[in-house]
Amino acid sequence: MKPASLHRRILFPLLLCGGLLFALLFWYFSPFFSPGENRRFSAYVEERFHSEVTSSAITLHYTLADPASRGIAPGTASFGTVSIPDRTSYDALLQSVETTLTSFHRNRLSAENQITLDLLLYELNCEKMPGSTSLLAEPLGPSLGIQAQLPILLAEYPFRTQQDIADYLHLLQDLPRYFSDLIALEQEKSRQGVFQNDLAVDGIIRQCSAFLADADTPESHLLHTVFQNKLQASSLFSEAERNLCLQTHEKLLISCVFPAYRSLSDALSSLRGKGTQNAGGLSRQEGGLSYYAYLLRSRVGVDASPEELTRLLTQQLADQCAEMQIILDQNPSLSLSEQALVLPFSTPEEMLADLQNAVSEDFPVLSGIAYEVKTVDDSLKDFLSPAFYLTPPADVNSPNSIYLNPADEMTGIELYSTLAHEGFPGHLYQTVSFSRSDPLLIRHLYAPSGYVEGWATYVESYACRYAARNLDANTQALCRLWYLNRSVHLILCSLLDLGIHSQGWLLADASAFLAQFGITDASAAASLYQYILETPANYLKYCVGSLSFSQLLSEVQKQEGDSFSLIGFHEKLLRLGPLPFPLVEKYL
CATH class of the missing domain: 1.20.58 (Methane Monooxygenase Hydroxylase; Chain G, domain 1)
Incomplete structure (x- = not known):
């Protein structure tokens, strides 16, 4: 799902508890007697998965199609609980979980179990941050x-x-x-x-x-x-x-x-x-900066500070603006407002078929993927985003459905790019690819948004190239210009997020920042400012996530030199699956 739209995430949130259940205390008082370290760890994550997936009927139903096959008996369905954890009690809970996790001998675990252990330790360290239980x-x-x-x-x-x-x-x-x-x-x-x-x-x-x-x-x-x-x-x-x-x-x-x-x-x-x-963003609230740091680490999946992210995005903004200017200098007749970028496709299904074929240039081939394009029911169109991919249950990996909202009326390059984001090589492709590696089920409960949405945003640049590959040079330049314009807007929104929540920008500050880039519509600035107040770090999941993949690509390409394979690089990323970026870099 694209930013500034309804949340695609299927798992129901355990509010203000950061995803760790008090049921985990069981593991502090129940030592294992399994002879093998891998079996001991597998038993732990299986029971932990049971505890977390049954926290609400929504979470359970959207994660497993057949709970009974995992030993989960039917119970009274509920939405779970909303609670304000006491910090002292919560810290004691986290300490008990840490005691259990650190009891495993990491070097005796399989490669998959080592990744899972590192992921659970990363999540634990996020929850130990002061902002994890913030009332904000x-x-x-x-x-x-x-x-x-x-x-x-x-x-x-x-x-x-x-x-x-x-x-x-x-x-x-x-x-x-x-x-x-x-x-x-x-x-x-x-x-x-x-x-x-x-x-x-x-x-x-x-x-x-x-x-x-x-x-x-x-x-x-x-x-x-x-x-x-x-x-x-x-x-x-x-x-x-x-x-x-x-x-x-x-x-x-x-x-x-x-x-x-x-x-x-x-x-x-x-x-x-x-x-x-x-009066402003999180930095103007008591404990707000701690909570924002928690969001960056746990949701975006990066260790960078707001200052580091601001420098990184500012450089990316300058680079992309410079590339846009070069394209315009070389093609002075180009104008995004004068052409609709109509593509030679009649239906979304034709676009997805083209994308599924085109991705083999840069991504591993995945055959036998069944999917369906559905139209949002008229009764729901006012509540839904322009498009979304409904993640299938982890135990069956089907159906794979992409929903399009007729209220948005997307066409041309915008629809093609959106279908790439939701389908190939975006959410659907990434989900199926990872699921086919048969990961531990608990991995499906810990899918950082920075990786998931970052991947789907990262692959949009490939989609724009695929869309124009059989068209004339002028249209190819226009497709690239369209993508860069879209990317620049996402960077600007992300820089606004950092300014508002880490520097305390008021509406006047945000408006002045946007005016530097020719965006002077007061109502648009006010609307964007309010949205970012309500959804701190949301734009960063897409923007910083995408940029993180691009940085990893550059680093690996530089290290491997002539032996570098883009398909091989993407295959490694997909096989690792959703992880915080420090762990992606570690295992890549």
Whole structure:
């Protein structure tokens, strides 16, 4: 998924606990007696995977198609819990986990287990950072908040068995309790002086209102329409059973789902005006810089400081602007505004087929990949991004579905590049490639966004070359210019993120920065400023992640010289799978 859009991530977040469950205490008190170090480690990660994947029914259902095959028995489906961990207790938990992890003899483990151990230690060290339990973490928000994700996650909830449908209905019943926990958290954030600003609150309230627009006619609500369509397409029930499910679903919408969204909207309305984040980013909040450092390390997956990242991105910006100027000097007639960059493809399927064939020039060949392009249902188009790849369960690796939102009406090079990001050689290709290496299931729960989104952004440069490879030189130059223009905008947004959250830039500072690059639309600047306030470090996942891959490419190319193989380089990256970049560099 592209930045500034709804969150593609399927795994439901364990809020404010950084992904480590208190159930892990079990491992501190339960020593293993397995004769082999690898078997001991495998048993640990398997039980840890069980503990974490069952933290919510959403996480479990989107990660495993057949939980029973992994020894996970059906339970009462819920959204999990929202909690504010006590730092002292949390540190004690982390210490117990560290004791267990450091008890393994690393040099006695297989190569795969060594990578997994290093990954878990990296995640542990992230959670030991002061900002990991910060109240500045915000589960709600107009763009990436839980209330925005839920309609998507519920609508796309696959029905493979009758138990799946029962779990889905239990989730609807659990929603008032879950939203009550979220409301309590927001009230505590208000008391602590870290509640979000009024623009963010107004955005969430508008979103809740849009979700409730059809509440008076529940039979036409988007969730009910999608539920009905899925039931009709399913052979799990008789006609009478389907009707009973529909009646139950409608009652739960009326008694649980709609009241939960109204309660959330009302509670946020009562807190409106009590936010303190109107005056700038995280650096202006107590503990904000620590929390931002935590985001850079845990979400973006880099060890660099904000100052180092600013220097790096500033140089990249200068390099790409210089390349754009060279292209324009050599082709003075080029103008992005005068040409639509129409490509010789009639459908998204044709574009994906072309991409799947073209990637063999630079990436390992993956045969036998089944996928489907789907159109977002009209009832969901206002809640979804222009395009997204729905990650399949890790135990079956299918179906592979790319969704396109008709509301966005993408065409030409923009659609081609987006399909590369979501499909080949982006998310779909990377996911299938890694899954075919049969990694430990816990690796699917620790996929740093910097690697995942960075990879999909990194490969867009290849896609633009593929799109123009059979066209005239003028169009090839225009495709490159289009890509560079797109990349420059992403860098500018990332530099804004760093300025706002690490240097305390106000709107006037952000506007002055954008004006240096000819962006003088006041409303656009204000909108972008607000988005970055709400989603710290989000742009960096895409931009810094992509740049990290490019840097690794340059370093390996320099080291290997004439023996360098681009396909071999990409094959190593894909085989390693999603990791923080210090570990990618270590094992590459």
